[in-house]
Amino acid sequence: MSTATQPQQATPSEGAGPQRARPKVSLKATVVYALAALVTLVAWVLDTPADARTTFQFGTSGDLVSIPNIPVPALGFLVVLLVVMLAATGFSFWRWRERRPLPAWTHVVVGVAFVLAFLTFVGAGRSTVIPMVSLLAGALALSVPLVFGAMSGVICERSGIINIAIEGQLLFGAFMGAVVASAAGSAYLGLVAAPLAGALVGAGLAWFSVSFRVNQIIVGVVLNTLIIGLTGFLFSTVLSDNKALWNSRMPLPRIRIPLLADIPVIGPVLFNQTILVYLMYALIFGLQFMLFRSRWGLRTRAVGEHPKAADTVGIKVNVRRVWNTILGGAIAGLGGAFFTVGSGLAFGREMSAGQGYIALAAMILGKWNPWGAVMAALLFGFSKNLGNVLSSIGSGVPSELLLMLPYVITILAVAGFVGRVRPPAAEGVPYTKS
Amino acid sequence: MKLELQGITKVFGSLVANDHIDLVVEPGEIHALLGENGAGKSTLMNVLYGLYDPDDGQILLDGAPATFKGPGDAVSAGIGMVHQHFMLVPVFTVAESVALGYEPTGAGGVLRLEEARRRVREISDRFGFQVDPDARIEDLPVGVQQRVEIIKALSRDAQVLILDEPTAVLTPQETDELIRIMRELKESGTSIVFITHKLREVRAIADRITVIRRGRVVGEASPTSTETELASLMVGRSVSLTVEKEPAQPGEATFEVEGLSVVAPTGTVLVDDISFDVRAGEILCVAGVQGNGQTELAEVILGIEEADSGSVRLDGKDILGTGVKERLRSGIGFVPEDRSTDGVVSSFSIAENLVLDLYDTPPFARGVSMSPAKVTANAEQRTEEFDVRYTSVHDPISTLSGGNAQKVVLAREMSRPLRLLVASQPTRGLDVGSIEFVHGRVVAERDRGTPVIIVSTELDEVLGLADRIAVMYRGRIVGIVDAVGEDGTPVSRDVLGLMMAGVPLEDAQQQAAQHRSVLGAADLGEEQA
Numbered sequence: 032m033s034t035a036t037q038p039q040q041a042t043p044s045e046g047a048g049p050q051r052a053r054p055k056v057s058l059k060a061t062v063v064y065a066l067a068a069l070v071t072l073v074a075w076v077l078d079t080p081a082d083a084r085t086t087f088q089f090g091t092s093g094d095l096v097s098i099p100n101i102p103v104p105a106l107g108f109l110v111v112l113l114v115v116m117l118a119a120t121g122f123s124f125w126r127w128r129e130r131r132p133l134p135a136w137t138h139v140v141v142g143v144a145f146v147l148a149f150l151t152f153v154g155a156g157r158s159t160v161i162p163m164v165s166l167l168a169g170a171l172a173l174s175v176p177l178v179f180g181a182m183s184g185v186i187c188e189r190s191g192i193i194n195i196a197i198e199g200q201l202l203f204g205a206f207m208g209a210v211v212a213s214a215a216g217s218a219y220l221g222l223v224a225a226p227l228a229g230a231l232v233g234a235g236l237a238w239f240s241v242s243f244r245v246n247q248i249i250v251g252v253v254l255n256t257l258i259i260g261l262t263g264f265l266f267s268t269v270l271s272d273n274k275a276l277w278n279s280r281m282p283l284p285r286i287r288i289p290l291l292a293d294i295p296v297i298g299p300v301l302f303n304q305t306i307l308v309y310l311m312y313a314l315i316f317g318l319q320f321m322l323f324r325s326r327w328g329l330r331t332r333a334v335g336e337h338p339k340a341a342d343t344v345g346i347k348v349n350v351r352r353v354w355n356t357i358l359g360g361a362i363a364g365l366g367g368a369f370f371t372v373g374s375g376l377a378f379g380r381e382m383s384a385g386q387g388y389i390a391l392a393a394m395i396l397g398k399w400n401p402w403g404a405v406m407a408a409l410l411f412g413f414s415k416n417l418g419n420v421l422s423s424i425g426s427g428v429p430s431e432l433l434l435m436l437p438y439v440i441t442i443l444a445v446a447g448f449v450g451r452v453r454p455p456a457a458e459g460v461p462y463t464k465s
Numbered sequence: 466m467k468l469e470l471q472g473i474t475k476v477f478g479s480l481v482a483n484d485h486i487d488l489v490v491e492p493g494e495i496h497a498l499l500g501e502n503g504a505g506k507s508t509l510m511n512v513l514y515g516l517y518d519p520d521d522g523q524i525l526l527d528g529a530p531a532t533f534k535g536p537g538d539a540v541s542a543g544i545g546m547v548h549q550h551f552m553l554v555p556v557f558t559v560a561e562s563v564a565l566g567y568e569p570t571g572a573g574g575v576l577r578l579e580e581a582r583r584r585v586r587e588i589s590d591r592f593g594f595q596v597d598p599d600a601r602i603e604d605l606p607v608g609v610q611q612r613v614e615i616i617k618a619l620s621r622d623a624q625v626l627i628l629d630e631p632t633a634v635l636t637p638q639e640t641d642e643l644i645r646i647m648r649e650l651k652e653s654g655t656s657i658v659f660i661t662h663k664l665r666e667v668r669a670i671a672d673r674i675t676v677i678r679r680g681r682v683v684g685e686a687s688p689t690s691t692e693t694e695l696a697s698l699m700v701g702r703s704v705s706l707t708v709e710k711e712p713a714q715p716g717e718a719t720f721e722v723e724g725l726s727v728v729a730p731t732g733t734v735l736v737d738d739i740s741f742d743v744r745a746g747e748i749l750c751v752a753g754v755q756g757n758g759q760t761e762l763a764e765v766i767l768g769i770e771e772a773d774s775g776s777v778r779l780d781g782k783d784i785l786g787t788g789v790k791e792r793l794r795s796g797i798g799f800v801p802e803d804r805s806t807d808g809v810v811s812s813f814s815i816a817e818n819l820v821l822d823l824y825d826t827p828p829f830a831r832g833v834s835m836s837p838a839k840v841t842a843n844a845e846q847r848t849e850e851f852d853v854r855y856t857s858v859h860d861p862i863s864t865l866s867g868g869n870a871q872k873v874v875l876a877r878e879m880s881r882p883l884r885l886l887v888a889s890q891p892t893r894g895l896d897v898g899s900i901e902f903v904h905g906r907v908v909a910e911r912d913r914g915t916p917v918i919i920v921s922t923e924l925d926e927v928l929g930l931a932d933r934i935a936v937m938y939r940g941r942i943v944g945i946v947d948a949v950g951e952d953g954t955p956v957s958r959d960v961l962g963l964m965m966a967g968v969p970l971e972d973a974q975q976q977a978a979q980h981r982s983v984l985g986a987a988d989l990g991e992e993q994a
């Protein structure tokens with residue numbers, strides 16, 4: 032064809048993407064870094080005696096090679112951390128002037144420096160050590176239900192259904208896990224019952240939001256309220272009438288993985304856990320792979336992004352959404368079992384305590400990606416455990432303030448540090464053929 | 466494969482979208498389905514593709530009746546469809562998009578992406594598409610996205626390919642390329658159903674033409690019919706296809722844009738350092754393919770998009786930094802490109818929509834309360850003046866047809882004394898009668914001495930309305946040309962088309978002289994006839 036002889040006219044519209052320039056970058060990070068540095072200086076550096084020492088403990092009793100406690104001069108270490116924070120502030124300010132976005136690692140550096148500075152201040156001049164291993168192990172434990180919940184959220188929302196009912200799924204999973212384990216006398220049977228319970232809640236969500244096209248957020252909240260009421264009622268009647276039969280403690284045994292568990296610091300944190308935690312590892316890797324590399328994942332994402340396009344290639348949009356919501360419910364239900372059999376506790380009223388909503392926040396912070404959601408869940412777990420550890424070693428900070436920590440971090444993280452997030456385009460929109 | 470539709474009827478509520486439509490598509494022919502917006506073309510094709518269930522009638526493939534419960538059935542029967550709004554997931558790669566629904570998989574449902582890429586490359590090479598299987602859909606120009614849609618259909622062995630308004634989003638050169646592809650497909654035995662309302666294209670490529678009006682087949686036409694014949698068949702009365710206007714009498718440049726840039730939060734430069742002015746009493750058309758910064762330019766002028774740098778002066782005063790309300794009060798009239806979402810509040814009544822800009826000023830408001838009688842009286846007067854057809858001014862505006870709703874928007878925006886009129890896609894989706902009316906009002910506003918900016922992707926509209934034409938490409942103004950040259954000849958469609966693909970004015974003139982596009986050649990043929 033004659034068009035082929037005119038290369039100029041075809042080429043400009045093809046190939047290269049659109050023009051790029053440097054857009055205005057937010058100054059938020061610089062302000063937050065400066066605040067962190069200011070707090071470090073005023074509240075901690077100026078308040079720490081020059082000769083005080085802080086002792087960090089990295090070993091555990093089971094270590095092959097025992098790691099000695101590490102004492103550091105508090106004031107000197109604080110000044111080093113302060114310099115790091117100031118440098119990050121300057122760096123972020125320069126990037127703002129140059130209109131270049133900040134790399135993610137600066138957030139990590141400032142976050143770690145700030146936390147270390149806080150720990151150093153708290154431990155300065157005290158005989159108590161700062162227990163790093165139990166700080167991390169506790170953080171992982173508190174993250175487990177969050178990770179399960181966030182994975183459930185990813186599976187549902189990637190297919191276009193908003194799963195606010197994670198909270199109810201966790202709670203019902205915790206309840207059924209405890210009751211079945213107790214009645215059958217086997218913690219492992221509890222792990223079978225919990226996902227079934229979660230799936231039931233998921234099925235309810237799917238039924239109302241797909242068949243009746245009810246607003247998904249309202250259905251989710253109603254289901255949560257329903258589960259709180261139902262489990263609370265059964266707890267105060269059936270479960271308290273015969274506690275030994277229905278609600279006795281059935282802890283899952285810990286399984287120590289040889290060699291891996293002997294790695295210093297992280298070994299005992301990661302590889303001396305119950306089967307539930309190992310299942311969580313498998314779930315994270317499995318979901319990350321399946322979502323982006325399998326037929327199921329491709330179709331799930333298509334249904335959540337552009338359901339009509341999926342329909343035109345013969346994919347049954349609503350069927351896929353229903354199954355994903357049920358699967359997501361099962362996963363959150365399994366995570367709920369961590370509250371009871373996973374932690375060796377009996378069921379208690381409302382024991383999920385809003386973790387489902389935090390899981391949802393973790394999913395958003397992780398930009399609807401399994402890996403990102405795991406990182407966010409770990410951040411929340413860590414901040415919560417930090418509060419716990421600090422109140423147990425008796426810092427001067429009021430414990431009520433420390434309890435707020437995870438939520439403050441949630442708000443800061445979701446509001447400021449995520450950057451532009453793009454949820455699945457068809458999220459929350461019921462699909463109908465016109 | 467021979468495709469027959471017999472007595473297809475589809476009813477939505479009280480609207481009969483398809484009324485006993487018969488259509489026969491012979492193997493290896495390009496069959497055009499011509500009709501105005503809302504005539505029922507797309508409904509018919511959605512029935513054929515299994516997206517809608519017909520209320521009556523049947524589909525025959527090679528003489529055997531077929532029923533499609535969903536698009537899957539239609540695809541396996543050999544029917545492929547390229548929708549007007551592409552059915553592509555923006556965040557997928559080309560290979561993923563083509564594979565979706567028909568994924569090559571290994572054990573455990575794991576995708577064999579290499580296989581999917583190979584399929585794309587195979588078809589792309591066969592037809593010279595030059596599509597990279599690993600490119601992300603949202604990064605591709607629309608012309609390439611359309612080829613991805615065609616690859617999708619071909620990879621499922623489509624024997625009948627339906628193209629729904631395929632040229633709406635293309636530059637003239639991309640349209641040329643599409644026509645080449647259509648002819649090549651025809652050679653290889655694929656039948657094509659080509660849905661359009663553009664007369665020029667129909668005459669250039671169709672083997673047979675079926676015309677649809679208000680849900681009914683009103684006749685067949687041969688490609689040798691003139692545009693005027695086709696237009697009157699399509700509309701049902703004789704129509705004037707040209708805009709009636711006197712030469713402009715431009716005055717001073719009262720509206721000036723200098724060094725204006727808009728940068729999206731993602732860093733994409735949407736408007737890139739552009740400068741132009743508009744004189745009182747002239748129409749400047751901003752031409753270009755959808756998505757080259759025209760929308761953002763119009764929005765910056767109104768103030769709903771923020772400028773990154775530059776200045777915008779109306780009557781000598783920089784208006785950047787002032788609020789939208791202030792700008793409206795200073796005499797800017799604005800017709801947004803998306804009428805139903807930005808032009809009107811669809812659940813509000815016609816009367817309320819007519820005072821959206823002035824509801825808080827006398828006589829419509831006294832203190833905190835509104836005066837319904839004044840609002841109603843205003844509505845009755847305005848609708849009369851702008852020939853809006855309605856049942857009651859208190860009905861929601863969503864009950865109006867597109868043409869009548871657009872007249873309401875115009876009536877509202879022209880009710881203030883204007884110092885500048887900006888209209889984006891003022892006739893998109895309108896019937897021929899409404900288009901004539903809208904163009905007439907725009908020209909009248911010009912003749913009153915108002916500078917007018919029309920943003921349009923339709924070359925016919927640009928050529929009909931403009932006194933000067935600014936062509937935008939990737940946020941830049943490629944060039945500004947007079948609609949009619951000094952020697953009295955209008956600017957050539959091919960030159961504008963090349964500029965819309967980013968070729969500078971002088972190169973474009975040179976290239977256009979050497980090579981005439983299919984549609985440009987059709988133009989010439991008409992002049993000779």
